[in-house]
Amino acid sequence: MAITSYTQVRPAAQQATLVTNYLDFTAGNNDWAQQYLPELMEKEAEVYGKRTVAGFLAQVGAEEAMSSDRVVWSEQGRLHLSYKGTVITASSGLVEIDTDIDGLAQTVTHGIRVGDTVVLSSATKTLKCYVSVAARGTSAGTNDRITCLPYSQAALNTGSVFADDDAISLYVYGSEFSKGVDGQNLANEPQFKSFENKPIILKDTYIVSGSDTASIGWIETSGEDGQSGYMWYLKAEGDTRARFADYLEMSMLESEIADTTATIHDATGGLGVNNTSVGTEGLFAAITSRGHESSGVTGVNAATDLAEFDAMLAVFDANGAIEENMMFVNRATALAMDDMLASMNSYGAGGTSYGVFDNSEDMALNLGFSGFRRGSYDFYKSDMKYLNDKSTRGGSIDTVNAIRGVVIPAGVSSVYDEQLGKNMKRPFLHVRYRASQTESRKMKTWITGSVGAQTSDLDAMQVNYLSERCLITQGANNFMLLN
Numbered sequence: 001m002a003i004t005s006y007t008q009v010r011p012a013a014q015q016a017t018l019v020t021n022y023l024d025f026t027a028g029n030n031d032w033a034q035q036y037l038p039e040l041m042e043k044e045a046e047v048y049g050k051r052t053v054a055g056f057l058a059q060v061g062a063e064e065a066m067s068s069d070r071v072v073w074s075e076q077g078r079l080h081l082s083y084k085g086t087v088i089t090a091s092s093g094l095v096e097i098d099t100d101i102d103g104l105a106q107t108v109t110h111g112i113r114v115g116d117t118v119v120l121s122s123a124t125k126t127l128k129c130y131v132s133v134a135a136r137g138t139s140a141g142t143n144d145r146i147t148c149l150p151y152s153q154a155a156l157n158t159g160s161v162f163a164d165d166d167a168i169s170l171y172v173y174g175s176e177f178s179k180g181v182d183g184q185n186l187a188n189e190p191q192f193k194s195f196e197n198k199p200i201i202l203k204d205t206y207i208v209s210g211s212d213t214a215s216i217g218w219i220e221t222s223g224e225d226g227q228s229g230y231m232w233y234l235k236a237e238g239d240t241r242a243r244f245a246d247y248l249e250m251s252m253l254e255s256e257i258a259d260t261t262a263t264i265h266d267a268t269g270g271l272g273v274n275n276t277s278v279g280t281e282g283l284f285a286a287i288t289s290r291g292h293e294s295s296g297v298t299g300v301n302a303a304t305d306l307a308e309f310d311a312m313l314a315v316f317d318a319n320g321a322i323e324e325n326m327m328f329v330n331r332a333t334a335l336a337m338d339d340m341l342a343s344m345n346s347y348g349a350g351g352t353s354y355g356v357f358d359n360s361e362d363m364a365l366n367l368g369f370s371g372f373r374r375g376s377y378d379f380y381k382s383d384m385k386y387l388n389d390k391s392t393r394g395g396s397i398d399t400v401n402a403i404r405g406v407v408i409p410a411g412v413s414s415v416y417d418e419q420l421g422k423n424m425k426r427p428f429l430h431v432r433y434r435a436s437q438t439e440s441r442k443m444k445t446w447i448t449g450s451v452g453a454q455t456s457d458l459d460a461m462q463v464n465y466l467s468e469r470c471l472i473t474q475g476a477n478n479f480m481l482l483n
Contacts, residue, residue, distance in 0.1 A: 050385075051242070052242050052245070052246055052385075053246050053249070053250070053385045053386040053389050053392055054245050054246045054248070054249040054250075055249075055385070056249060056253070056328060056384055056385075056386060057249050057252060057429065057431060057471075059326075059382075060326060060328075060408050060410075060428075060429050061428075061429035061430045061431060061471075062430040062431070063430065063431045063432075063433060063442065064430055064431070064432055064433075065432070065433060065434075065435035065440070065442075066199070066432040066433065066434060066435070067434070067435070067436055069198060069199075070196050070197065070198045070199075071196060071197050071198070071199075071432050071470065071472055072194065072195070072196040073194070073195060073196070073472065073474065074192045074193065074194045074195075075192060075193050075194075075195065075474065075475060076190075076192055077100075077190065077191030077192050077193060078100075078101065078102075078191070080171060080172065081110070081111045081112060081171060081172040081188070082100065082101035082169070082170070082171035082172075083097050083098070083099065083100055083101060083110055083112075083169070083170055083171070084097075084098050084099050084100070084101060084103065084167070084168070084169050084170075085097045085098050085167075085168055085169075085170060086098060086165060086166070086167060086168070087122075087162045087163065087164060087165065087166040087168055088145065088164065088165075089164060090161075090162045090163050090164050090166070092147065093129060093147050093148040093149055093150060094145060094146075094147055094148075095120070095145065095146050095147075095148050095168065095170070096144060096145045097110045097112070097144040097145070097146065098144075100191075101169060101171070102477070109136055109144070110134075110136065110144060110146075111172075111188040111191075112131055112134050112146055112172060113131065113134050113175075113184055113186050113188075114131055114132060114133065114134050115130075115131065115175045115176065115177055115184065116130075116131045116134070116172045116174075116175050117129070117130055117131070117172070117173055117174045117175055117176055118130075118131060118148060118170050118171065118172050118173065119170060119171055119173055120148060120162070120168050120169075120170045121168060121169055121170070122161075122162055122166050122167065122168050123167075125161045125162065127148075127150050127152065127161050127162065128150070128151050128152070128173075129148035129149055129150045129151065130148070130149045130151065130176060131146055131147065131148055131149075132147045132148075132149050133145075133146060133147035134146045134147075148170075195290075197280055197281045197432075197470045197471070197472060198257075198277060198280055198470060199280060199432065199433070199434060199468045199469050199470040200251065200255065200279065200280045200468070200469070200470065201441075201466065201467070201468045202244070202247060202248060202251060202465075202466070202467045202468070202469075203464070203465065203466050204240060204243070204244040204247070204464075204465040205240075205462060205463065205464050205465065206236065206237045206240040206241075206462070206463040206465075207449075207460050207461070207462045207463075208236070208237075208451075208460060208461050209459060209460045210449075210450060210451045210459040210460055210461070211459075213451050213461060237463055240463070240465070241445075241463075241465065244465045244467075245443075248443070248467055248469065249386075250386065250392070251280075251282065251469075252282055252283060252431060252469070252470075252471040253282050253283045253284060253386065253471075254282050254284060255279055255280045255281065255282035255285065255471075256279055256280075256281065256282060256284075256285040257278070257279040257280060257281055257285070258278040258279045260276075262278075264278050264279075265278060280470045280471070281470075281471070281473070282471055283406070283429070283471060283473060284403065284406075284481065286471075286473035286476045286479075287406065287473070287476055287479045287480070287481045288481065289476075290473075290476035290477060291476040291477060291478070291479040291480060291481065292315050292477070292479065292480045292481070293480070293481045293483055294312060294480060294481065294482045294483060295483050305340065306340060306344075306374075309340075309374065310374070310375075312407075312480060313374060313375055313377060315480065316377065316478070316480075319477045319478050320409065320475060320477065320478040321376075322409040322410070322478050323376055323377055323378055324377075324378045324380075324409070324410040325377060325378070325379050325380070325407050325408065325409050325410060326379075326380050326382065326407070326408050326409075326410055327379050327380065327381045327382070327405055327406075327407050327408075327482075328382055328383075328384035328387075328405055328406050328408070329381065329382075329383065329384060329387070329404060329405030329406075329482065330383070330384065330387035330388050330393075330394065330404050330405060331383065331388050332404065333404040333405050333482060334368075334381060334383055337369065337381060338368050338369050341369045341372055342369075369381065370382075379407075380410075384405065384406075387403065387404070387405065401483065402483065403481060403482070403483050404482040404483060405482035406479065406480070406481055406482060407479060407480040407481075407482065408428065408429065408479055409428050409475065409478045409479070428473070428474050428475050428478070428479075429471065429472070429473060429474075430471075430472050431469055431470070431471055431472070432469060432470055432471075432472055433467065433468060433469040434468040434469070441466060441467060441468040441469075442467060442469070443465070443467050444464075444465070444466040444467065445463065445464065445465055445466075446463075446464050447461060447462065447463055447464070448462045448464065449461045449462045
């Protein structure tokens with residue numbers, strides 16, 4: 001308790017806690033009447049645990065240097081010829097080809113030829129046909145119409161199969177020719193899809209004045225970037241560096257390319273006026289545009305019901321059918337998946353089931369699952385801190401468009417690199433950063449100012465950070481966003 005009643009402050013001849021010799025260190029008090037000096041706890045309390053959210057890309061991807069302003073890569077097309085189209089005249093079997101089966105316009109010039117046998121299907125009906133006329137053009141329209149003669153004309157005549165303007169899908173399952181006629185005189189070239197992405201430049205800085213570097217208040221720290229020990233301004237620099245490292249990964253997840261009508265192209269700030277090259281395609285944007293979203297597959301939370309999860313497997317079957325996949329999810333989804341898997345145990349509702357591997361009733365019960373196998377697919381589940389942290393995605397109040405996790409195929413993909421001029425095997429996810437023989441912009445750091453470096457008359461030490469990078473998402477058709 002502070003001593004507040006006194007008449008005059010004067011020193012004592014010996015060390016004694018008297019009312020007349022106590023100095024008050026409370027700010028704003030002129031009487032200096034505080035009984036004891038405050039106890040200083042030098043150790044900084046780590047109340048948020050590990051504060052960084054980076055590390056996701058390190059688990060699933062790689063990093064590779066690049067020297068250009070953009071990255072262009074090609075991906076294999078589907079092996080079989082499959083398209084979406086519209087029935088123009090049902091009675092004559094006239095069909096117009098619109099796009100390939102994935103809805104992409106790159107392969108709108110179809111590969112169907114006279115003599116092919118095809119399967120046509122609408123929302124409720126299926127019909128097998130012979131192609132008697134196949135016109136090819138460079139875009140959807142009258143030049144991309146084929147005539148499909150049904151093997152079951154009676155079904156077509158009754159109008160019970162297709163009607164004019166019906167949306168259909170069709171694929172080639174073989175061919176048929178009469179005796180003694182010529183074979184095919186048209187060849188189909190392999191189809192591929194070409195994609196590109198561009199890097200963005202990220203910057204940050206940390207500044208401490210020269211006076212503050214000369215008068216340091218020491219405190220024991222333990223930071224995320226290894227800056228442990230007694231330090232002050234270096235602790236703040238370490239936090240800035242760790243935060244910038246997080247920005248590097250978060251940008252690769254969240255970034256998107258600005259659309260052509262966005263007012264950001266006319267910004268007068270750092271991006272410049274009429275800058276038509278703004279943004280880069282991050283992971284979430286790539287999956288949204290070229291991959292799959294669970295909301296469009298199941299309509300609900302695909303982690304709480306096995307049947308809904310099987311609907312996701314059907315999507316993977318229709319694409320690369322990659323057997324090993326990694327699931328990075330938030331806490332709620334991880335627990336929902338644990339509950340779903342635990343419910344598969346016949347004893348789950350009535351209590352713990354005991355087996356032969358020493359899991360007696362006295363041992364701790366593990367209610368979490370790190371992986372499972374369903375059908376021919378293996379899934380490895382892991383928490384994604386970025387989706388849990390309250391200061392990032394975990395603190396979003398948008399529950400309608402919330403991202404609960406992401407499913408990423410394991411292994412590598414084989415693509416054609418147009419810069420190297422050959423096929424390369426790379427992880428489905430990898431980061432490209434700008435670099436040359438003399439300059440690397442992967443994670444560049446330099447010091448300016450008059451403190452330490454002495455490069456200018458600025459009475460401060462300024463630590464600068466810079467990186468130029470982009471994310472390459474190959475085979476996005478094998479990815480799924482859990483939303």
